[in-house]
Amino acid sequence: MPKQLEMLDKAAEEAASIRETLPETEPQPERTAVQPAREVLPGLTPRQDVFAGVVLGAAIGDAMGHPVEFINSVAQIRSKYGPEGVTKFELYWDRDGKRFAPYTDDTQMAECVARALLESGTLDLDAAMQLMAKKFISWSIDPQGGHRGPGNACLNGCEALRNGVHWSKAGGATAGGCGSVMRAYPFGLFFANQPPLAETWAVAHSKLTHRDPIALAASAAMAAGVALLVRGETVTHTTSEMVAAACRYSPATAAMMAQAIGEARAGVGPEVTLDRLRAWAAHEAIAAAVYILERHPDDPRAAILEGANTPGDSDSIATLAGALVGARAGARGLPPEWVRDVERADELLALSLQIRSF
Numbered sequence: 001m002p003k004q005l006e007m008l009d010k011a012a013e014e015a016a017s018i019r020e021t022l023p024e025t026e027p028q029p030e031r032t033a034v035q036p037a038r039e040v041l042p043g044l045t046p047r048q049d050v051f052a053g054v055v056l057g058a059a060i061g062d063a064m065g066h067p068v069e070f071i072n073s074v075a076q077i078r079s080k081y082g083p084e085g086v087t088k089f090e091l092y093w094d095r096d097g098k099r100f101a102p103y104t105d106d107t108q109m110a111e112c113v114a115r116a117l118l119e120s121g122t123l124d125l126d127a128a129m130q131l132m133a134k135k136f137i138s139w140s141i142d143p144q145g146g147h148r149g150p151g152n153a154c155l156n157g158c159e160a161l162r163n164g165v166h167w168s169k170a171g172g173a174t175a176g177g178c179g180s181v182m183r184a185y186p187f188g189l190f191f192a193n194q195p196p197l198a199e200t201w202a203v204a205h206s207k208l209t210h211r212d213p214i215a216l217a218a219s220a221a222m223a224a225g226v227a228l229l230v231r232g233e234t235v236t237h238t239t240s241e242m243v244a245a246a247c248r249y250s251p252a253t254a255a256m257m258a259q260a261i262g263e264a265r266a267g268v269g270p271e272v273t274l275d276r277l278r279a280w281a282a283h284e285a286i287a288a289a290v291y292i293l294e295r296h297p298d299d300p301r302a303a304i305l306e307g308a309n310t311p312g313d314s315d316s317i318a319t320l321a322g323a324l325v326g327a328r329a330g331a332r333g334l335p336p337e338w339v340r341d342v343e344r345a346d347e348l349l350a351l352s353l354q355i356r357s358f
């Protein structure tokens with residue numbers, strides 16, 4: 001094992017042993033090893049590369065779509081950023097001596113999901129969801145990096161959780177926005193060896209904030225899709241299984257995905273499909289994601305930019321697309337300047353390397 005990875009593993013073990021000695025109420029120390037991603041990437045095993053590709057691809061997509069999330073036409077995006085629209089990170093922040101392209105609530109919440117699964121470390125669904133609820137509540141009050149356009153359904157779910165409502169009933173019964181599917185990809189990593197569990201756990205986690213069947217279906221499909229892609233399944237098989245997963249919870253969502261896949265294969269352009277699928281709703285978001293995956297399975301740059309240059313919920317579409325194509329490209333296949341510049345690339349990479357699949 002390359003020395004850098006050994007150091008990462010050792011630091012992760014050390015952090016875990018320190019955590020075990022702390023009382024539960026103590027804040028857990030951030031002891032994740034952080035090395036510049038560009039130094040660590042060359043030493044990754046193929047599986048680590050793929051896991052990092054999912055996490056970093058999602059964060060990059062989120063940051064790419066960040067400046068255009070609320071621009072609701074492609075024409076307006078082009079008039080602001082040029083004839084090709086967004087072609088690189090257009091939003092940079094300078095904080096604490098670092099210059100970076102900031103992601104949004106999508107990545108913040110996905111990190112809460114990943115850390116809850118990592119820290120719970122068991123197949124006890126109820127215990128993991130209770131821990132996730134705690135992390136969601138903390139996020140709603142004081143998110144890492146500050147608030148980044150949180151969705152109302154997410155905030156409402158967190159308020160219900162804070163008021164003691166059980167996690168399985170905290171989300172609105174008709175909450176069907178993209179707030180749960182956007183953070184569902186970590187289940188595909190933790191359950192890469194058991195895709196059916198990726199699906200059922202992602203569905204359970206949606207209920208903390210979104211209980212509408214379209215949100216459950218989209219979360220199921222996303223988690224299953226990531227699990228299958230990291231296992232090296234083909235795009236055709238994966239998207240077909242994603243539709244099947246969605247159909248178990250919402251046939252309407254499955255139908256929307258199937259139509260989008262058909263359009264991608266028929267060469268229907270994004271000006272038609274992604275103009276229709278604005279993705280504020282969960283079923284549209286997952287349909288947009290499979291459309292982009294089908295069109296650009298091995299071109300992360302094209303996939304992420306296509307997701308960002310949309311009139312709808314650009315950061316969430318590009319997050320989903322980034323996670324899916326990142327599973328095929330791996331972190332080494334992502335544009336290196338994007339890996340370098342995305343916010344907290346090093347922390348996110350270290351997080352991805354700590355994940356051990358059930």
Ligand SMILES: [Mg+2]
Pocket residue numbers: 104105106148149315316
């Ligand atoms: Mg967002």
